[in-house]
Amino acid sequence: MTDTPPLKPASPVRKTAARAAQAGINVIWLVPIVALIVTLGIAWNAYADRGEVIEVEFADATGVTPGETALRFREITVGQVESVSFTSDLSRVVVKIRVDKDVAPYIDAEASFWIVRPQVTAQGVTRLDTVLTGSFIEGYWDANVTAPQDHFVGLDRAPLIRVDTPGTQVTLSMENADGISEGAPVLYRGVQVGRMENLRLADTEDQVIADAFIEAPHDKRLTTSTVFWDTSGFSLSLGASGVSFNVNSLSSVLQGGVAFDTLVSGGRPVEPGHVYVLQPDEETARNDILASESGEPLRIAMLIDDSLQGLAKGADVQFQGLRVGQVTDLAVTLDQPGGDIRQAVTLAISPARLGLGAEATPEDALAFLQQAVADGLRARVASAGFLGTSLKVELVEIPDAEPASIDLDAEPNPIIPSVAGDLDDFSASAQGFMARIGNLPFEEVLRSATDMMNSITAIASSDDTRAIPEALRQTLDQTRGAATDIGTMARDLRDNGTAENIARLVNEAAAAAEAVKLAAADAPAMVEQIDAAAAAVEEFNFSEISAQAEGILADLRAMLGSEDAEQLPRNLSDTLEAASGLLNDLRDGDAAGSLNDALDSASTAADQVAQSVQRLPQLIQRLEATAARADGVLASYGDRSAFNTEAINMLRELRRATAAFGSLARLIERNPRAFILGR
Amino acid sequence: MSEDGHPAPILTAHRAGLLGCRSCGRVWPQDRQTCDRCGADLVPPDRRGLQKVWAWWAAGLIMYVPANLFPMMRTQTFAGLQGSSEATILQGVVELMHYGNYDIAIIVFVASVVVPVAKFLAIAWLAMVAGRPATVEQAHTRLKIYEVVEFIGRWSMIDVFVVAILSALVQLGFVASIHPGPAAVSFALSVAFTMLSAQSFDPRLIWRGLPLRSRTATEGQD
Structure with a gap:
């Protein structure tokens, strides 16, 4: 704005421009170059990391959305579904998945893929998270x-078991798969250590086969002697022992399960x-010796003609x-086409059980059996069990067997020679068993028992038994009647008063008195016996066992029932009858002369009677005392016992007898002469 | 700036043999190396300085490509369980229009697509025509465009700001979260580069191409 100098760019300007140009070219262009490199690098990375596309076929593509559904490996997203299409026949869908570069190399022929959806099973609800997130595809592959x-x-x-889970997979064969479902737990002492899977029918045998996967480290509990049970x-x-009700876990009720144990x-x-x-079941498993023995069993077959029922x-x-x-x-087998139909029984024999040692092999067992067969060993079917209702196979030595040997060429198993079993009645034996039970004389036994009880009751309640005291009383009554007769006779005698009658009467009375005296002489002996018995009863230690007391009472009863006791009244009665006859004779004949003698004798006899009778009260007292004591002792035995009842009855009889004796004694005591003379 | 009618030629600092300071505007004799007032280096306007513009412009353009190809924003709902959505800028615009938010769609479109693209075009044009012969009107138009580009440059970051604010705000953990995508960085870099590019442009070059009635036109070319 001042005056104008020559407007000419100065040299420094040029220098500056040149310098700037030199500097600018090299430095600033680095920025876009770096930006380009970085961007291209990022783009290249994105392209290179795009991963590989794999195709997975599914039956349907439930919940699979292109661009959203992820492929996960161990719950980490490693890929994404790019597109979903159909196979050429429209039967399945093909899901194209772009898998991350770093895991793609591991996806090899062993890889498996499945769609994860929420599931409700017996083991619970799984993958509930996929309700929110939607399904995803899970893949699994190993590092090899x-x-x-x-x-x-x-x-x-x-899949229930991932490919590379450590553990051991074993195969279970079973008759049927009742109650066992896929995924059922495998328990070891109640702890779940594995799962069942791949339940399937065997191709050849009539069996169901399942894989059981035992996770490590539990799989080392498996040995060849392990047993599995349902x-x-x-x-x-x-x-x-009663009703046994076994319930395992609820899960095993719903989906079954197996357990195993290694018993030996x-x-x-x-x-x-x-x-x-x-x-x-567990019991069978524990009894299954073949499973519990270590080592392979020897399988051998035998052929039988008989029925194998049982x-x-x-x-x-x-x-x-x-x-x-x-x-x-x-199994049924045919020897040759058109030949006999025979039954092939396959036996599994444990070599160890044959006494060949724990390390014995089936070959050892076969060699042993070959030798034994040469010596006469044969297989036969025999009845088993207590009632003979089931069969077993016996290997027995038949001394006179025809020479035979094990047929080693037979397929599938060697055949051991067999002999017919003694099973003729077997097929009927179940029926026979029932018949035998039916034939048991239950009714007769019951009838006999009833009869016996009836007899006992009858004896106990029979009139004879009850009449024993009655008989005694009757006897005494008769005695009393006889005494009355004597009185009447004496009155008649007094009324008639004829001398010869009196003389005869006196003679006969003397004889009668003699007889009475004899009879009365017996009475003391009897009384002594009673006395002795009473003493024995007295001496008897009542605190001892009841049998002795019972014996005493039996003695008493025997004594009361003895001839002596019975004969006392009868003798009296006989005597009085004789006296009565005598007096009748006296009434007719002249016996006045001998009357006095007769009366003297009669008096003597009467005195003796009186004397003997005087001892009766003592006897009665002792009997009473005995009875009272026995009563007391017996009371201590309780009211209910049979012995007590019997004893009480006995005592009652005894007391009654005593009373009868008492009245007899009193009568005689009161008027001994009237006994003879009727006064 | 120039006050007169057409016959009077506009006297520029260059023609006056002076050199203007880019920082404070003071002019110095051309042989001065530094501005005594503000201490800045004194650089004479030179078309070679346009290399800087072009370099930043190229870097900005390069970064603009991934900014449009990569997702701008990653939205996760329920911790990604319900899916995460990723959208590039254009996808976001289309999505907004799909939901009927035309106004927001237009704002986003203008801020993220129209403005950057226009900026690229404007800077490129400016850089191409800078120093070329031009009339005064043309020079004025170029200056206005330059000013607009300078002004609008900072507003181009609106998309980045939206993403940054949303990422900071919408962090509801499990329920929803928003994360910036790779495009956000690219876009921010792209905007930054274009701003640097616009800044590198020396507006004095606009005036270098003015017609000189009296002097030879060859003076404009160096």
Whole structure:
């Protein structure tokens, strides 16, 4: 704005421009170059990391959305569904998944894919999260890269056991798969250690086969002597010990389950795929000797013509009375086309049980049996069990057997020669068993027992038994009647008063008195006997056992029933009858002369009677005392015992007898002469 | 700036043999290396300085490509369980229009697409025509465009600001969260580069191409 100098760019300007140009070119262009490199790098990375596309076939693509559904491996997203299409025949869908670069190499032919959806199973509700997130595809593969593959067929459901889970897979064979479902737990002492899977029918045998996967480290509990059994559902058994009701876990009720245990040591470790037979229950499993023995059993067959009704799988094979194996199979076989139909029984024999040692092999057992067969060993079917309703196989030595040998060429198992068993009545034996039970004389036995009881009752309540005291009383009554007769006779005698009658009467009276005296002489002996008995009763230690007291009472009863006791009144009666006859004679004849003598004798006799009778009260007292004491002792035995009742009855009789004696004695005592003379 | 009618030629600092300071505007004799007032280096206007413009412009354009190809914003709902949505700028615009938010769609479209693209075009044009012969009117138009570009440059960051604010605000953990996508960085870089590019443009060059009645036109070319 001042005056204008020559407007010419100065040299410094040029220098500056040149400098700026030189500097600017090199430095500032780095920025876009770096930006380009970075961007291209990012783009290249994005392209390079795009991963590989794999195709997975599924039956349907439920919940699979292109661009959203993820492929997960161990719950980490490693890929994404790019597109969904159909196979050419429209039967399945093909899901194209772009898999991350870093995991793509591991996806080889062994990889498996399945769609994860929420599931409700017996084991619970799983993958509920996929309700919110939507399904995803889960893949599983191991670290070993084998044949690369990019087309897969997806699984219909998640596999229960991942490929590389450590553990051992064994095979279980069973009759049927009742109650066992896929995924059922495998328990070891109640702890779940594995799962069942791949329940399937065997191709050849009539069996169901399942894989059981035992996770490590529990799989080392498996040995060749392990037994497996079914724990499905619940069991109800009625036995001698009552009703037994077994329920396992609810889960095993719903989906079944198996348990295993290694009952004996010495088994070898198992190889994966070892085949076990699943036993129906724990008891069977524990009794299954073949399973519990280590080592392979010897399988051998026998051919039988007889009916095999009653021979079951699992029946014992006995050798020398010991169980050495069991029947594993029953089949019908044909010797040759058109030949006899025979039954082939397959036996599994434990070599160890044959006494060949724990390390014995089936070959050892076969060699042993070959030798034994040469010596006459034969197989035969025999009845077993307490009632003979089941069959077993016996290996017995038949001394006079025809020479035979084991047919080693037979297929599938060698055939051991057999003889016919004594089983003719077997098929009927079940019926026979029932018939035998039916034939048992239950009714007769009952009838006899009833009769016996009736007899006892009748004896106890019979009139005869009851009439014993009555008879005594009657006897005394008769005696009294006789005495009255004597009185009447004496009155008649007095009224008539004829001398010869009197003389005769006196003679006869003397004889009668003599007889009375004799009879009266017996009375003291009897009284002494009673006395002695009473003393014995008195001396008897009542605190001792009841049997003695019972014996005493029996003695008393015997004494009362003895002839002496009975004869006392009868003698009296006889005597009085005789006296009565005598007096009748006296009435007719002239016996006045001998009357006095007779009366004297009679008086003497009467005195003796009186004398003897005087001892009666003592006897009676002692009897009464005895009875009272016995009563007291017996009261201590209690009211109810049979002995007590009997004793009380006895005492009652005794007392009654005593009373009768008492009245007799009193009568005689009151008027001994009237006994003779009727006054 | 110039006050007169057409016959009088506009006297520029260059023609006056002076050199203007870019920082404070003071003019110095051309042989001065630094501005005594503000201490800045004195750089004479030179078309070679346009290399800087072009370099930043190229960097900005390069970054603009991924900014449009990569997702701007990643929205996760229920921790990604219900899916996460990723959208590039254009996808976002289309989505907004799909939901009927035309006004917002227009704002986003203008801020994120129209303005940057227009900026690229404007800077490129300015850089191309800078120093070329031009009439005074043309020079005025170029200056206005330059000013608009300078002014609008900072507003181009609106998309980045939206993403940054949303990312900070919408962090509801499990329920929803928004994360900036790779495009946000690219876009921010692109905007920054274009701003640097616009800044690198020396507006003095606009005046270098003015017609000189009296002097030779060859003076404009260096």
